[in-house]
Amino acid sequence: MATKKTDLQSESAMTGSCACEIGESERKATGVDPEIKASNLRRLRRLEGQIRGLQRMVEDDRYCADILTQVSSVQEALRSVARALMRNHLSHCATQAIRSGSLEQRQAMYDELLELIYKNAR
Secondary structure, three states: OOOOHHHHHHHHHHHOOOOEEEOOOOEEEOOOOHHHHHHHHHHHHHHHHHHHHHHHHHHOOOOHHHHHHHHHHHHHHHHHHHHHHHHHHHHHHHHHHHHHOOHHHHHHHHHHHHHHHHHHHO
């Protein structure tokens, strides 16, 4: 019988086979490069401003094509943050689980990565 994902995550936390710490209520990354984190936070703050700008554009009945252009810009900026996060996850958490984890932990990581890839492909 297959082990539940939460069981694998708990096992991973106890064995230290992943760069992510997993507590009872939440998982927490431990292998985050401070420069990448700062860069992502800057991008997200900029995105926050862009979203407020989009809200004003809608409130002001701006031309639809102009709003759509800004929406595309926000989407690309979010994809940029997602790529940086995925790169970090692959470099730390996934690499450690695949190299050092049990068969079940490796399988759980493969499943997680596929889920992330297909979620972001939509």
